[in-house]
Amino acid sequence: MEARALKPVLGVYCAAFILFLYGPMIILAILSFQGPGGGPQFPIIEWSTYWYQHLLGMTPPGRISRLPIGDSLLRSLTLALMTTVVSTVLGVITAQGFRARFKASGIVFYLVILGMIVPGVLVGLGMALLTNMLGIDRSWWGTAFVLHVVYTFPFAFLVMLAIFNRFDRSVEEASLSLGVSPVQTFRRVTFPMIFPGVLSAMLFSFTLSYDEFSRTLFTSGRDLTLPLTIYGTFSVEIYPNIFAFGVLTTLFSFTLLLIYALLMLRAVRSAQSFKGQEEAE
Amino acid sequence: MNDLELIGVGKTYPDGTVAVSDFDLAVKPGEFVAFLGPSGCGKSTTLRMIAGFEDISNGDILIKGKNVSAVPPEKRPTSMIFQNYALFPHMTVRQNIGFGLDVKGLSSGEKKAKVDRIMEMFGLSEFADRKADRLSGGQRQRIALARGLVVEPDILLLDEPLGALDANLRRVIQNELKLLQRELGITFVFVTHAQSEALGLSDRIVVMNRGRVEQIGTPHEVYASPATEFVARFIGSNAIIEGSNLSFDGDAAFVDTAFGRMHGRRSQSLAPGAAALVAIPAEAMRIQPANSSAADGENRLRGTVSMKHAVGSVGHFKVDLDGRQSVDVQTGTDNEALMRLAIGDAVIVDCPSDRVTLVARG
Numbered sequence: 001m002e003a004r005a006l007k008p009v010l011g012v013y014c015a016a017f018i019l020f021l022y023g024p025m026i027i028l029a030i031l032s033f034q035g036p037g038g039g040p041q042f043p044i045i046e047w048s049t050y051w052y053q054h055l056l057g058m059t060p061p062g063r064i065s066r067l068p069i070g071d072s073l074l075r076s077l078t079l080a081l082m083t084t085v086v087s088t089v090l091g092v093i094t095a096q097g098f099r100a101r102f103k104a105s106g107i108v109f110y111l112v113i114l115g116m117i118v119p120g121v122l123v124g125l126g127m128a129l130l131t132n133m134l135g136i137d138r139s140w141w142g143t144a145f146v147l148h149v150v151y152t153f154p155f156a157f158l159v160m161l162a163i164f165n166r167f168d169r170s171v172e173e174a175s176l177s178l179g180v181s182p183v184q185t186f187r188r189v190t191f192p193m194i195f196p197g198v199l200s201a202m203l204f205s206f207t208l209s210y211d212e213f214s215r216t217l218f219t220s221g222r223d224l225t226l227p228l229t230i231y232g233t234f235s236v237e238i239y240p241n242i243f244a245f246g247v248l249t250t251l252f253s254f255t256l257l258l259i260y261a262l263l264m265l266r267a268v269r270s271a272q273s274f275k276g277q278e279e280a281e
Numbered sequence: 282m283n284d285l286e287l288i289g290v291g292k293t294y295p296d297g298t299v300a301v302s303d304f305d306l307a308v309k310p311g312e313f314v315a316f317l318g319p320s321g322c323g324k325s326t327t328l329r330m331i332a333g334f335e336d337i338s339n340g341d342i343l344i345k346g347k348n349v350s351a352v353p354p355e356k357r358p359t360s361m362i363f364q365n366y367a368l369f370p371h372m373t374v375r376q377n378i379g380f381g382l383d384v385k386g387l388s389s390g391e392k393k394a395k396v397d398r399i400m401e402m403f404g405l406s407e408f409a410d411r412k413a414d415r416l417s418g419g420q421r422q423r424i425a426l427a428r429g430l431v432v433e434p435d436i437l438l439l440d441e442p443l444g445a446l447d448a449n450l451r452r453v454i455q456n457e458l459k460l461l462q463r464e465l466g467i468t469f470v471f472v473t474h475a476q477s478e479a480l481g482l483s484d485r486i487v488v489m490n491r492g493r494v495e496q497i498g499t500p501h502e503v504y505a506s507p508a509t510e511f512v513a514r515f516i517g518s519n520a521i522i523e524g525s526n527l528s529f530d531g532d533a534a535f536v537d538t539a540f541g542r543m544h545g546r547r548s549q550s551l552a553p554g555a556a557a558l559v560a561i562p563a564e565a566m567r568i569q570p571a572n573s574s575a576a577d578g579e580n581r582l583r584g585t586v587s588m589k590h591a592v593g594s595v596g597h598f599k600v601d602l603d604g605r606q607s608v609d610v611q612t613g614t615d616n617e618a619l620m621r622l623a624i625g626d627a628v629i630v631d632c633p634s635d636r637v638t639l640v641a642r643g
Contacts, residue, residue: 168365168367170363170365173332173334173361174368175380176354176355177355177438178432179381179384180380182353192371193370
């Protein structure tokens with residue numbers, strides 16, 4: 001009785017949720033196909049891929065300047081990759097460290113987590129003041145990079161902590177007891193088994209860094225990252241070429257996600273069939 | 282030289298909990314030793330100290346005369362078998378088994394020959410290239426054994442290796458294990474909480490309780506002559522009766538109990554005049570109707586039958602002695618007169634004194 005009454009409510013809730021989640025994106029996607037004379041709003045004057053061509057520099061030069069994203073896109077990708085590598089490595093090592101309970105591990109835990117809790121603007125501002133005081137130049141690959149790591153490392157750490165939480169230590173012990181050194185044991189036994197977790201940690205770090213705004217705002221120096229550049233273009237005038245870019249970058253993210261899902265599926269499938277066997281007995 | 286020696290080994294955790302204390306043991310080459318005790322008694326901790334997975338707090342562990350107390354697990358000549366098999370899920374059967382050989386500096390030909398031989402021995406050849414996950418529990422336990430043995434350890438450490446198997450498979454693997462150990466002549470140290478496994482498999486049993494060794498002896502010694510109250514209660518099915526005012530006469534010992542004077546074997550650790558517990562194995566007792574003419578046995582106890590059931594060739598009686606204490610009696614089922622006994626019938630239970638053990642209380 002109750003369930004039947006609840007069903008439509010849940011249905012509406014779910015529809016609203018999806019609408020709010022994807023609605024903005026869908027609007028952007030539709031508007032990105034605006035014709036050359038149209039603005040960043042409805043109605044669509046004429047359907048075309050003009051703004052995509054404009055974005056990629058395939059239209060004759062005109063009144064509207066091209067989005068200055070080439071360099072900043074490269075910067076953001078590089079920064080996200082650097083952050084991914086450093087945060088994931090740190091996350092794995094730290095989580096590995098937390099497997100052995102040590103003194104003050106509670107305090108260290110909260111110190112690490114602090115990086116994702118404190119407001120980004122404050123940290124960014126603080127970093128700017130600090131570097132000013134010390135006379136250090138700010139740059140996207142220096143000051144901003146450090147803050148990106150501080151921000152994403154806790155996520156990678158938490159993911160790895162959850163993975164290690166369910167990790168069966170006896171498998172490593174079996175390896176050690178066969179005479180295999182701890183380093184080789186990590187490389188050949190532990191790492192392949194935690195790989196799905198490592199992938200997740202990488203994905204988190206990458207996406208968080210790629211569109212980080214508040215921490216980067218005060219710390220990236222002269223050369224801007226992609227989110228800052230796009231924000232900068234808003235202050236002039238908005239054209240649908242931004243929407244076209246939004247669609248492309250979303251597609252890029254989805255591709256990343258797809259690769260992640262495929263890798264994950266492969267890793268989980270082999271791990272799961274193993275567990276299933278054990279439970280089947 | 283002993284294969285394994287534990288000298289005053291103890292383990293105390295940082296929070297002060299004592300897991301193991303004063304563990305002394307010398308294991309001869311080729312011996313099959315079982316650590317037996319309830320969960321939490323320190324048997325697994327001791328095994329893990331031998332393997333090197335737990336630091337030891339006191340004492341020393343010697344393997345083939347060499348002190349290994351400070352040697353890390355991968356440098357000890359031991360190999361450990363885990364209850365959950367601990368196979369490497371991302372490797373095939375062959376890779377699992379050959380894993381320990383990879384670091385031994387063998388040529389690939391030598392390695393392959395060794396792995397092939399041991400897979401043959403364990404009947405695993407046909408699964409060589411399958412992932413270990415596609416196999417049954419028994420097969421996986423065989424892979425774990427093969428993996429542990431192919432590196433030719435001096436001592437194989439087994440931590441409840443049969444615990445995850447069902448009863449039938451457990452019996453099969455248990456027999457295989459016994460044959461294997463005899464064939465290879467490798468020293469086995471086996472941890473279990475199941476007395477049937479310890480009694481059936483091992484040359485010697487170390488009975489443990491609360492981190493202490495209660496008794497070390499052959500399965501027969503431990504079964505027939507329990508050294509402590511714990512062993513008497515934990516192993517087999519003993520009736521325990523409180524006694525006092527112990528006295529000796531040659532090899533015989535006497536105590537006064539609520540059911541009269543009882544007579545057992547002399548025990549080394551007890552002093553005259555002390556309180557003692559009388560331990561009588563259920564299957565050593567004889568039960569007969571109270572009005573029976575044959576009333577000549579030692580250690581006679583009067584009581585009434587309070588429970589009776591028979592499973593195949595084994596009959597179980599519970600005999601109530603005085604309303605407060607009862608004893609379990611195990612008999613055959615071929616005696617018609619016995620099988621006719623009903624609940625409430627008065628009976629006499631007796632037991633020859635050479636089957637009765639006296640142990641200290643506590």
